[in-house]
Amino acid sequence: MKRSGTPLSFVRLLFSVWGVITMALTCDSSQVASLFPFVLPWDDDSPGITDISHLSDKPAGKEGFVGVGRDGHLYSGGKRIRFLGVNLCFGACFPRKEDSEKIARRIAKYGINIVRFHHMDMGTFPVGIRDPRTKDTRRLHPEALDRLDYLIYQLKRNGIYTNLNLLVSRPFNAADGLPPEIESLDWKERHIVGFFYEPVIELQKEYARNLLTHRNPYTNTTYAEEPAVAFVEINNENGLIHSWLGYQVDRLPSVFLKELQRQWNQWLRRRYATTEAVKRAWQVKEEPPGDELLINGGFTDGLKNWVLEQHEGAKAEASVERFPEGPDGPTVALKVRVLQKGRQGWHIQLNQPGLTVEPGVPYTLTFWARSERDRTISVGIKEAHSPWNDLGFRTNVPVTKLWSRFEFSFLLAQGDSNARVDVSGLGEAEGTFWFAGFSFKKGGTVGLNPDEKIEAGSVEIVLRGQQGRRTIHAQKDWITFLWQTEERYWRTIADFIKGELNYRGLVIGTIVGCSTPNLMAKLDAVDTHAYWQHPIFPSRPWDADDWIVPNRTMVSVRGGTIPSLALRRVLGKPHSVTEYNHPAPNTYSSEGFLLLAAYASLQDWDAIYAFSYSHRTDDWDLRRIPNFFDIDQHPTKMVTLIPAAVMFRRGDVQPAKKLICVPLPKDAEQQILLTANPWDLVHAGHLKVPGPLALVHRIAMATEGIPVPKGAERPGAQQVDGPIVSDTGELMWDLSDPTGGVVTINSERSKAVIGFAGGRIFKLGWLQIEGVRSLQDDWVAVTVTEMEAGRSPGRDRSRVRRLLITATGYAENTNMVWKTPDRSSVGRQWGDPPSLVEGIGAQIKVAFSARTAKAWALDERGQRRKEVPVTVGNGVVSLRLGPEWRTLWYELEIE
Secondary structure, X not given: OOOOOOHHHHHHHHHHHHHHHHOOOOOOHHHHOOOEEOOOOOOOOOOOOOOOHHHOOOOOOOOOXXXXXXXXXXXXXXXXXXXXXXXXXXXXXOOOHHHHHHHHHHHHHOOOOEEEEEOOOOOEOOOOOEOOOOOXXXXXXXXXXXXXXXXHHHHHHOXXXXXXXXXXXXXXXXXXXXXXXXXXXXXXXXXXXXXXOHHHHHHHHHHHHHHHOOEEOOOOEEOOOOOOEEEEEEEOOOOHHHHHHOOOHHHOOHHHHHHHHHHHHHHHHHHHOOHHHHHHHHXXXXXXXXXXXXXXXXXXXXXXXXXXEEOOOOEEEEEEEEOOOOOOOOOEEEEEEEEEOOOOHHHEEEEEEEEEEOOOOEEEEEEEEEEXXXXXXXXXEEEOOOOOOEEEEEEEEEEOOOOEEEEEEEEOOOOEEEEEEEEEOHHHOOEEEEEEEEEEEEOEEEOOOOOOOOOOOOOOOOOHHHHHHOOHHHHXXXXXXXXXXXXXXXXXXXHHHHHHOOOOOEEEOOEEOOEOHHHHOOOOOEEEEEEOOOOEOOOOOOOOOOOEOOOOXXXXXXXXXXXXXXXXXXXXOOEEEEEEEOOOOOOOHHHHHHHHHHHHHHHOOOEEEEEEEEOOOOOOOOOOOOOOOOOOOOHHHHHHHHHHHHHHHHOOOOOOOOEEEEEEOHHXXXXXXXXXXXXXXXXXXXXXOOHHHHHOOEEEEEEOOOOOOOOOEOOOOOOXXXXXXXXXXXXXXXXXXXXOOEEEEEOOXXXXXXXXXOOOOEEEOOEEEEEEEOOOOOEEEXXXXXXXXXXXXXXXXXXXXXXXXXXEOXXXXXXXXXXXXXXXXXXXXXXXXXXEEOOOEEEEEEOOOOOOEEEEEEOOOOOEEEEEOEEEEOOEEEEEEOHHHOOOEEEEEEO
């Protein structure tokens, strides 16, 4: 059976294989019975070893706006600043004032020093900032603003900066003064129009003006003049080139495509002046038709030489019938009945493999088709073998109840000796299709049709699905046009924010991945996002019943998410990761922020954020894991956030000694874009930098006009096999044990063992960890962090060492109902409070000279609950962690 090669199919294949393996690793009922409640109070700001609010200067912004130093890093008042942040989404941006005070203090306690305000613009108050009393999306609600003002004021008081997102999920509509066709698009597609359609750009400016010039009565500053507002982001996870590559531009209503075509023809006239000059530059190709390449293209021998693929439970059958009277040509039609739809459209496909095709020469594909009701299918030329890539032609085809003839002439970007004509998307729904008269030949006219004239503005835009109908020279022009159009958009909004609105902070465009390094380098900082095992929705997007989160640990996959983030860093620009998570109910998720913080430190990044703290408006005292992303009530994620914050913000893990840097001029970037994946546009991996190098050295790209620094290295024969050790010696990613991976952190003040640690002894400088026991094949995340010296009156602080120990593993909610044996889904049955956790067993030995030592199991507020026995002798302090202490963290004080 042949796979479609789509990313989703690949993830699901991996998941199905891994499911067999992980069934043996998950906890049985007797083990789950050993779990105990552990709820971190939503309003906790109590002092103690788990309070790291002292890492933040108060108030935020007291030294003025955060700026960028010559070294490309963030500074406040001449001092380097790193941000450990969280996101607030939807109604969580507008809590009650009495809650805001508690939320801000709790966030500060956990070492969080920036909050990103996200998805404020989708809904109306109380779940959004917009006014519900109007049909348009242009009015901000007074109470929403007042609640937002007070929360930002409280954050500022507690040393916490703000990142304001301008366009995330706002559903522009006709009441905003836009053409009614805007409402035929989903909210994300409506944002695409704004990259080139002036009325939408003006609406974005209006929102920015209304928000950033609004005066906060509690700080007596506008947001534009407020130094605690460190960042403003323009447009979340979006880009014009990204949308074109994802076929979304192809689907825009004609009223918007006509405007894009007008600008395209205007661009061509500036560049070439005449249509004849365009023809010469594009090297328009006209070749007579060659021999037929298909066998049995008319289906006179039924399905001979054709394949009707059926995947993952989808079912179809084919039969031959007479082609109806009327159209000339075919005599036979192939009838395809879809009996059981697939989870994805590609789960039923019709194709003919075994074709040899060449790049850069014209081909023409023709066929007849109809369906029993209006449907859209896709047709293309692709590999008939793994990895099943399209070879340069893929287009959506609208089929109706009437027979229609389709003809496409195109060039292929790649050749192949085993290609196929591919008809896909048949599995979207039950129903019947008819096909007839398939022909595939060399020859045709590619580049410019006779009726296309730039003087008349009639040169059509290059639809993604018909990219191959243009020559490579025309395609390069189109990419350049899109690139410059997108550049103008980012520059227009950024200049408006900084110029007309006089905002003095830092402006971010969107993430590298949805836009390009060279485009984002034109703004103040470069951003990225990543998720380990993001939820998968096999049937419908965000279906609360039907989803899976593959229950895998990242330590068993070399580098996991880290290379994808590191390969997108731009030299000389602050680097942030404003969204990151290992979504629940993944039972290994306490690894997430520890791994990110450690390797963000190695890469010397400037900001990392958890996505998210909360999506909820008022229900803050939930006492259970609420959903995929919210961490505020997730016990193991919040506990491990403290050592992660200390490690990253304090700089415990040293930056890598060596820098691997590759040049990326904009011409090279645009060349890569011709065949890029929409969510994987351009990064250092396209320039032959191996991803695992991110576990060893710093990675960066030098964009247009930026020289590669002296001493930087190009990717070469660096060893990345076996245990991968950072060039500082402080981090090691070890997959040498076939039973599972382990990552160790061994800096002077922060140490950790993350992964399958059973039966092993880990010697990390002054720390030794051994005898690990846990419910998931001895998988643990154990950290030992040296905190600030004790402050007890009359004691010599220089002689007191205080260590915070966290030991985390499995977590779930009371009465959580697992739908699958491998714990990959609970559907809607997330369970009840309280959240439940396992107690980790391990022997901790600290090689400090000690006169006395004491240890305590800490309660949910991080207060000393019960003393834990400690032995002191021969220069070693030793204590035993275990489930009997019913805690996730401990305090060890040595004098």
